[in-house]
Amino acid sequence: MGTPKALLPFDNEPLIVHVVTTLRRLFADVVVVAAPGQDLPPMPVTLVCDEVAYQGPVAGIYYGLMAAKENAAFVTSCDSVFLNLDLISHLLSQIPQHDVVVPHWQGRFQPLHAVYRRSVSPLLAEQLAHGQLRPVHLFDKVRLRTIDEDEIRRFDPEGSSFFNMNTPEDYAEALKRWSITRRGGHAVHCTVELFGVARLLARTSEVPLVLPAGATFSDAFAALAEKLPVLVGHVISPDRTRLVDGYACNVNGLSFVRAPTARVNPGDSIVILSADAGG
Amino acid sequence: MHGFFGRVLHIDVTSGRSAWHDLEQSRLRKYLGGIGLGTTLLYDYAPAGIDPLSPRNSLIFASAPLVGTGLTTTAKFAVVTKSPLTGFIADSLSSSHFALELKRLGIDALVITGQAPSLVYLFIDGEKIELRAAEHLRGKTPDETESTIRSELSRPDVWVASIGTAGENRVRFATISNEGRHAGRGGVGAVMGSKNLKAIAVCGERVTSVAYPEKVEVVADSLRRRSLGSVTDKYRSLGTVANLAVFNRLGTLPTRNFQQATFEDADALSGEALTETTFSRRHGCASCTIRCERLFKSQTGEEQRLEYETLFALGPLCGISDPDCVLQAARLCDRYGLDAISTGGTLAWAIETAGKGLLPEAQTLGLRFGHAEGALAAIHAIAGRQGVGGLLAEGSRRAAIETGSDSSYWAMHVKGLELPGYDPRSLKTMALGLAVSPRGACHNRSGAYEADFSGEVDRLRGDSRRGAMVAASEDFAAVLDSLIVCKFLRKCFTDFYPEAAEILAGVTGWDYTGAEMRRAGERIHTLKKLFNIREGWQPDSDWLPERLLSESLPTGVAKGVGLSRDELRDMVRGYYEARQWDENGFVPQRKLDQLEIIMTATSLCPA
Numbered sequence: 001m002g003t004p005k006a007l008l009p010f011d012n013e014p015l016i017v018h019v020v021t022t023l024r025r026l027f028a029d030v031v032v033v034a035a036p037g038q039d040l041p042p043m044p045v046t047l048v049c050d051e052v053a054y055q056g057p058v059a060g061i062y063y064g065l066m067a068a069k070e071n072a073a074f075v076t077s078c079d080s081v082f083l084n085l086d087l088i089s090h091l092l093s094q095i096p097q098h099d100v101v102v103p104h105w106q107g108r109f110q111p112l113h114a115v116y117r118r119s120v121s122p123l124l125a126e127q128l129a130h131g132q133l134r135p136v137h138l139f140d141k142v143r144l145r146t147i148d149e150d151e152i153r154r155f156d157p158e159g160s161s162f163f164n165m166n167t168p169e170d171y172a173e174a175l176k177r178w179s180i181t182r183r184g185g186h187a188v189h190c191t192v193e194l195f196g197v198a199r200l201l202a203r204t205s206e207v208p209l210v211l212p213a214g215a216t217f218s219d220a221f222a223a224l225a226e227k228l229p230v231l232v233g234h235v236i237s238p239d240r241t242r243l244v245d246g247y248a249c250n251v252n253g254l255s256f257v258r259a260p261t262a263r264v265n266p267g268d269s270i271v272i273l274s275a276d277a278g279g
Numbered sequence: 280m281h282g283f284f285g286r287v288l289h290i291d292v293t294s295g296r297s298a299w300h301d302l303e304q305s306r307l308r309k310y311l312g313g314i315g316l317g318t319t320l321l322y323d324y325a326p327a328g329i330d331p332l333s334p335r336n337s338l339i340f341a342s343a344p345l346v347g348t349g350l351t352t353t354a355k356f357a358v359v360t361k362s363p364l365t366g367f368i369a370d371s372l373s374s375s376h377f378a379l380e381l382k383r384l385g386i387d388a389l390v391i392t393g394q395a396p397s398l399v400y401l402f403i404d405g406e407k408i409e410l411r412a413a414e415h416l417r418g419k420t421p422d423e424t425e426s427t428i429r430s431e432l433s434r435p436d437v438w439v440a441s442i443g444t445a446g447e448n449r450v451r452f453a454t455i456s457n458e459g460r461h462a463g464r465g466g467v468g469a470v471m472g473s474k475n476l477k478a479i480a481v482c483g484e485r486v487t488s489v490a491y492p493e494k495v496e497v498v499a500d501s502l503r504r505r506s507l508g509s510v511t512d513k514y515r516s517l518g519t520v521a522n523l524a525v526f527n528r529l530g531t532l533p534t535r536n537f538q539q540a541t542f543e544d545a546d547a548l549s550g551e552a553l554t555e556t557t558f559s560r561r562h563g564c565a566s567c568t569i570r571c572e573r574l575f576k577s578q579t580g581e582e583q584r585l586e587y588e589t590l591f592a593l594g595p596l597c598g599i600s601d602p603d604c605v606l607q608a609a610r611l612c613d614r615y616g617l618d619a620i621s622t623g624g625t626l627a628w629a630i631e632t633a634g635k636g637l638l639p640e641a642q643t644l645g646l647r648f649g650h651a652e653g654a655l656a657a658i659h660a661i662a663g664r665q666g667v668g669g670l671l672a673e674g675s676r677r678a679a680i681e682t683g684s685d686s687s688y689w690a691m692h693v694k695g696l697e698l699p700g701y702d703p704r705s706l707k708t709m710a711l712g713l714a715v716s717p718r719g720a721c722h723n724r725s726g727a728y729e730a731d732f733s734g735e736v737d738r739l740r741g742d743s744r745r746g747a748m749v750a751a752s753e754d755f756a757a758v759l760d761s762l763i764v765c766k767f768l769r770k771c772f773t774d775f776y777p778e779a780a781e782i783l784a785g786v787t788g789w790d791y792t793g794a795e796m797r798r799a800g801e802r803i804h805t806l807k808k809l810f811n812i813r814e815g816w817q818p819d820s821d822w823l824p825e826r827l828l829s830e831s832l833p834t835g836v837a838k839g840v841g842l843s844r845d846e847l848r849d850m851v852r853g854y855y856e857a858r859q860w861d862e863n864g865f866v867p868q869r870k871l872d873q874l875e876i877i878m879t880a881t882s883l884c885p886a
Contacts, residue, residue, distance in 0.1 A: 026737075070742075071845070093739035096843030097831065151839070193528070196521040197512050199551050234509070246510035246770070248732065253528050253836035256734025273525045274513035276770060277732040 006040060006078045008171060011178060014041050016078045026085050027074070031067045033060045056133040057112055062124040065116055077112045081174050082160035084265075086254050090155055091115045091147065099142035103152050105159050111135035113161055117142075155252070157267050180213065188215050188266050192224050195273040198235045198247070202228045211264060217249060218242065218260040220270055235272065248275035281490040282344035282787040283307050287320065288386045290401065290408060292474050293334060293393030297408045302387055308789060309875065312343030314370045315761035315803035316388055317359030318810060321368070324390050327813050331363040331466075332449055332473040334394035340440075340479070342382040343763040344786050347487035350499045351506050352765030354378045354566035362465040363473075364451045364621070364674050365695040365719045367811040367820075369465030372723075372760060373440070375564040377457035380438040383483030395475040398447070400428065402437075402480045413477040418444055420614040421456035428480050441478035442468045443616025445662045449473055450672040452621035452697075456613070459572075459584055460564065463618045465696060465718060466674075490788030498782050505771035506568045514767050515561075518573035519587035520550030522700070526591075530835030531705040533698065534595040535648050536627035537691050537826055540702040541835035544600030548590060553602060569767050577606040585609055588722075591700035592623025597630060598648030608654055615662035621674060622661065624697025626654055628675040629667070631689050637682055640667040688825045693720035703827055705837035706731040707741035711850040712749045715821045715864075717807040723766065725752040739837060741846040746853030754800030761803055802874040805858075809866060809878070818863045821851055 006016035013021075016032070020043050023030050030045045040047070048067040050059050061075050072095045074088055087103075094101040095115050102114035112135075123141055127133070152159060165171045188211040199205050209223050218241040225232050225240040237244050242260045249257040250271040264270065285304065290297040302316075310319050317339045324337035338360045345353040356378040362369030381389065384403055391401075400413040416424050425439040438457065445453035446468030453468030454461040462468075489495050513521050526532040527545035534542040546552060553575055559582050563570025574582040583606045593599065593608040612619045630648050633641035644660065644667065645653030660668025670678050675697055679690035691698045696719025703710030712727025713720045722728065730748045731738035758779060759766055772778050777793035784791045811820070823842070831841035855864050859873075871878065 071849075089737050089739060090839075092737065093837070093840045096741075096846040097841050145839075154836075195525050195528070196551065197516045200516065200554065205551075234512070244509045246508070246512050248734075250529070250734075253530065254739075255737075256732065258734045271528060273528075274521060275732070276510065276513055276767075277522060277525065277728060 004038070005165065006038070008165075010081060010175070015081065017041055017043060019076070019078055019080060019083065020045055022083050022085070023074075023076075026088060029069050031064050031073070032078075033064045033067075055128055057135055058124055058127050058133050058138075061111075061116060061135060062121060062128060065118050065121050065124070068118055071119075072115055072117045074115050075112060077164055079165040080113060080161065080163070081165075081178065082163050084156040084161045086252060087152065087155035087161055089255065090151075094145045094147070097143070098145040100139060101145040101147065102139065103147040103162070105149060105152060105162050109136055109139065109146075110162050112164075155254075187211065188213055188264055188268075190220065190264055190266070190268040190270060192220065193269055193271045195271065197274070198231060198272050201230050201234055209270075215264050216261050217257055217264060217270070220264055221260065243272065246275055248273055280304065280787075281488045282348070282783070283312070283387050284382075284385045284485065286386055287388040287390060288384070288403075288408075289324070289390045289392070291393040292391060292395040292399065292401070292410060292476055295410050299386070307344070307387070308791075309799060310803055310806070311758070311761035311783075311799055312346075312387060313341050313355070313357040313372070313761040313763040314359060315757065315799065315806070316343070317341035317357045317370060318368065318803065318806050320388055320390055321359050321361070321810060322806075324392060325361055328815075329361065331361040331366065331470060334474065335392065336361050336470055336473070338391045338467065338470050338474065338476075340381060340389040340391075342378070342387050343761060344783060345762050345764065346378055346382045348489055348495060348499070348786055349566065350495070350764070350782065351503050351566060351568045352564075352768045353763060354564055355763040355765065356381050357760065357763065358455055358462040358467045360465075360467055360470045361814065362467075362695075362719075363449070363469045364466040364676075367694055367719070367814055367816065368717050368807050369467050369470075370718060370724070370760070370807070371455075371462035371464050371467050372763065373455065373457055373460045373462040374567075374765070375458045375460055377438040377440050377481065379565055380481045380483055382487060383485050384481055385483060385485035389479075391471075391474060391476065393474060398475050398477050400441070400478040400480060401476060402428075402432065404482050405484055416441075416477045417447060421616055422459070422614075424478050425458070428478060432480065434482060437480045437482045439478050439480045441616075442471050442476075443614060443662070445469075445615040445617045445672075446472035447477070448662065448664045448672065450617065450661060450664065451674045451677070452618040452625070454616045454618050456616050459613065461613075461616070461618070464620065464721065464723075466618075468616050489786050491785045494785040495782065498778075498785060502768065502771060503568050506768055508771070510770040511569050511767060514569050514571035517550045517554055518561075518571050518585075520553055520573060520585055520590050522550070522587040523590055523594075524549035524551060526700065528836070529705065530832060530837035530840075531702040532595055533591065533691075533700055533702050535598045536596065536631045536689055537698070537702065537824075538631075538830075539834050540705055540832045540837060542595035542600070545595065547600050548594045548602055548605065550587075550590075553585070557602060557606070567765065569765070571767055575602075575606060577610070578603050581610065583610045584613070588700055589619040592620045593654070596623045596627045596700070597654050599651050599654060600649065601651055604651030604655070608651070608658060611655065611658045611662075615658070617658070617662060620699055621697040622658060624691055625661070625671050625675045625678065626657055628679065628686070628690050629657065629671055630654075632679075632682060632686050635684075635686075637684055637686060638667060691720075691824050691826065693823060694718075694820055696720045698824070701728055702832070703823060704832050704840055704842045705835075706738050707842070707846070707850070708736060708738070708745045708748055710741065710823060710827070710842055710847065711745050711854055712752065714823050714847060714851060715749065715854055716753075717804075717811050723756065724760070725749055725756050726766070726769070727752050739840050741842070741850045743849055743853030743856075745850045746855070746857035749854055750857045753804045754797065756800075757803040757807075758796055758800040761799070798874065802876060805866060805870065805874055806876060809876070812865060821864055823847060
């Protein structure tokens with residue numbers, strides 16, 4: 001593509017910076033495995049070198065795991081621009097009982113969007129020694145958890161997580177998709193689920209919303225306030241940008257929203273509940 | 280002395296003798312009141328290694344410095360003893376008028392030891408102490424006991440804490456009840472029953488002295504206003520039953536003995552549905568502005584209190600979806616004086632065991648998931664220790680050991696205390712909190728779940744950071760439980776430790792700082808752990824039931840998520856590190872020195 005893939009401009013920054021920034025929302029420690037002599041911008045990561053060139057993804061996974069500080073690590077490539085943190089969290093949640101957790105999407109394993117235990121490193125070293133350069137060779141030798149399409153779709157309905165760029169056309173497609181996501185070509189359809197006091201006040205448990213592309217949770221609260229003014233002051237702040245103290249917002253029953261400036265994804269279920277879950 | 284009376288009343292019910300002993304100010308300053316004070320007294324009055332149901336065990340009712348000051352949610356008392364269910368510390372709280380009256384006796388704690396030759400009740404009228412025959416109260420419910428005692432004493436100003444049939448029969452998860460509230464967990468009612476003590480009736484005249492009443496009133500007023508804000512909306516509008524639908528959505532509602540974490544009929548049992556269909560009225564403890572209690576009406580028109588833990592334990596945990604049946608089961612637990620969580624947990628174990636053909640008698644009772652009549656029949660049997668009820672009255676751990684055939688695998692307890700309504704597999708901080716709690720599987724002596732529900736951590740994945748979170752939560756709870764302030768007020772504080780210290784300083788006149796308060800929390804929690812170590816705690820005590828470590832969740836948003844031994848082990852290790860205990864969880868001498876906990880081989884030196 002004329003420029004090293006990691007340095008392709010994406011959202012006003014090098015592609016690798018974009019991916020690292022996304023991952024740092026979930027991980028305190030990010031390891032980047034670079035080719036010998038590869039030029040990379042400064043990033044808050046642990047940088048290691050792929051000591052032997054042309055050994056493919058198995059070597060990248062191996063060197064990355066050797067440098068990882070935790071017992072297991074999520075592995076991806078530098079051109080995975082549409083990573084979905086909820087899906088990654090789900091993969092991570094499966095690792096305690098397994099050695100490798102890998103999605104299986106449209107008939108193919110996705111070894112460069114998978115979680116590996118550090119303890120599989122010796123097996124990878126063995127593969128490298130025998131010239132077995134495909135990650136799938138590892139899968140027969142470990143406790144494998146395959147995440148099937150139905151399970152993936154709960155978090156990433158269109159499988160955007162597995163989009164990567166191998167041709168200039170792919171790059172153009174990625175830029176186009178990103179632009180649509182950012183500026184809005186497609187409206188975001190989502191559902192608000194109300195629990196507790198919010199449900200009693202609204203006298204309904206679910207409200208569908210259509211938001212402009214790139215909408216944030218603040219936008220969702222404002223749209224909800226428009227439909228259900230009774231919630232303003234009780235559940236939604238008078239300026240309609242956030243929930244009042246005592247209420248919390250969760251997405252799809254999984255992650256809790258900490259910043260109302262975070263973006264809403266198409267198909268999200270926005271769960272509004274009491275922040276005080278105990279009792 | 281302000282805030283305290285500086286004395287403890289000890290009554291030996293074997294001989295009927297009583298004595299007042301002074302309490303050192305240094306002890307009160309270091310351990311506050313409530314659970315902190317109660318734990319220190321347990322060291323003094325319960326010899327190491329005693330059988331919890333023996334006369335030598337002590338049953339301690341501890342008051343606290345904020346009781347009687349008019350501060351909202353502080354009309355509470357603690358019951359501390361050695362638990363017949365766990366063999367470790369039992370520290371339970373209850374609230375309302377009995378708490379106020381206990382303090383009006385002019386004491387900071389009441390210690391009861393011994394065993395009366397026949398069933399009695401204790402009447403303390405100021406300084407006058409009387410043990411009265413109570414055979415006529417045998418079999419009466421706590422409510423009936425309270426009204427009978429008031430009536431026969433012709434004293435409407437008397438407040439009563441009592442046991443029901445379950446306590447009389449020493450069911451190991453019996454409660455002590457007052458005004459419909461319960462000191463619920465750990466079997467404190469069985470200890471009271473073992474002393475042949477049906478009830479304690481109190482009436483006093485002493486007023487709690489406050490050092491700086493005007494200062495305290497300013498804080499009290501501010502807290503009252505804050506207690507009516509949006510952070511307590513849930514408790515005021517729905518009560519804790521609001522949790523059920525949320526927990527179901529988040530995949531953490533224990534169902535059918537923790538075989539699932541979602542319940543297909545959760546909508547029918549949700550707090551929202553109950554509020555719309557069967558809500559009767561709202562009620563509150565004395566001195567409380569939040570008034571979280573919700574009473575619901577059964578089909579027969581009877582009112583019944585319901586909280587989330589009762590609802591989950593007698594509903595989804597047993598596979599029961601009919602709200603009226605849950606109300607009936609809750610009513611039986613209240614009338615017999617049974618801890619609803621342990622009742623539900625033990626029933627769920629029995630249902631699963633019966634399903635595998637291991638408890639023929641339980642099958643005869645009709646015990647199976649979703650079958651309400653069987654559950655109701657079993658609750659009667661437990662309270663009366665009739666038939667298989669005698670086995671179930673021992674709690675799930677003992678019943679499983681007795682039954683054998685791997686049934687311990689599905690006995691869902693920690694240290695013998697049945698799990699509350701949070702599935703640890705989808706709440707990893709809570710998993711750690713439950714595993715390490717000195718009381719056993721407990722959701723009140725830490726609020727570990729708060730980290731999971733905050734978005735601060737990935738609730739589906741454990742890591743070593745959770746140790747510090749759980750430790751901080753335990754220390755916070757220890758202070759709340761010792762001052763005593765209701766946990767439902769906890770989010771009304773802006774900066775808890777300095778604010779709590781300011782309140783204590785205003786009440787006692789002590790120069791007390793937030794840092795000292797924080798250290799008191801750690802000290803109190805550590806002392807509970809030390810008591811457990813004295814009573815035989817071992818590293819494997821801080822662990823979770825095998826099922827949770829072997830089975831992934833089969834349904835809901837957390838489908839496929841499990842909890843591995845390594846994950847739990849790492850979190851427990853992180854917790855010991857955060858506590859600065861040794862790698863096996865024992866408390867090193869340097870930590871005792873740091874916290875100024877001075878001990879002999881078997882007892883505590885408070886000074």
